[in-house]
Amino acid sequence: MTLQFLLDTDTCVYWLRGRESVRQHMLNTDPTVITISIITLAELRYGAACSAQPDANNQAIDTFTGAIAVIGIDALVAQRFADIKADLRRRGALLEDSDLFIAATALTLGVTLVTNNQEHFRRVPQLKLENWV
Numbered sequence: 001m002t003l004q005f006l007l008d009t010d011t012c013v014y015w016l017r018g019r020e021s022v023r024q025h026m027l028n029t030d031p032t033v034i035t036i037s038i039i040t041l042a043e044l045r046y047g048a049a050c051s052a053q054p055d056a057n058n059q060a061i062d063t064f065t066g067a068i069a070v071i072g073i074d075a076l077v078a079q080r081f082a083d084i085k086a087d088l089r090r091r092g093a094l095l096e097d098s099d100l101f102i103a104a105t106a107l108t109l110g111v112t113l114v115t116n117n118q119e120h121f122r123r124v125p126q127l128k129l130e131n132w133v
Contacts (some may be wrong), residue, residue: 004033006106008115009043016060025132035069037105039098080104093123
């Protein structure tokens with residue numbers, strides 16, 4: 001199967017915390033069509049490192065990411081990132097670089113970004129969004 005969904009960090013956190021709506025979407029979706037960005041993995045690891053239970057949280061992240069692909073940043077994503085950031089800068093609507101890399105990854109892959117932060121990501125033209133929360 002081909003990839004269809006890129007999970008934003010917030011969606012992963014909802015999964016890890018047991019949010020039922022996200023859990024149901026994940027259970028009803030073939031894991032081979034779901035991916036996350038390496039940026040999301042870094043954000044999840046940072047959250048675990050700052051938590052009161054880093055070992056347990058890192059284990060939960062390992063279990064979660066063991067079932068889905070983690071996509072890195074390549075030259076195409078880097079170029080898409082630069083184009084999006086320049087456009088948003090011209091419009092005075094910048095986003096954090098981590099969010100721009102996640103959006104650039106979704107656009108480059110041609111997949112839907114799954115996020116609870118749709119208003120935030122709507123600044124990025126042509127980005128397909130879904131909310132599983």
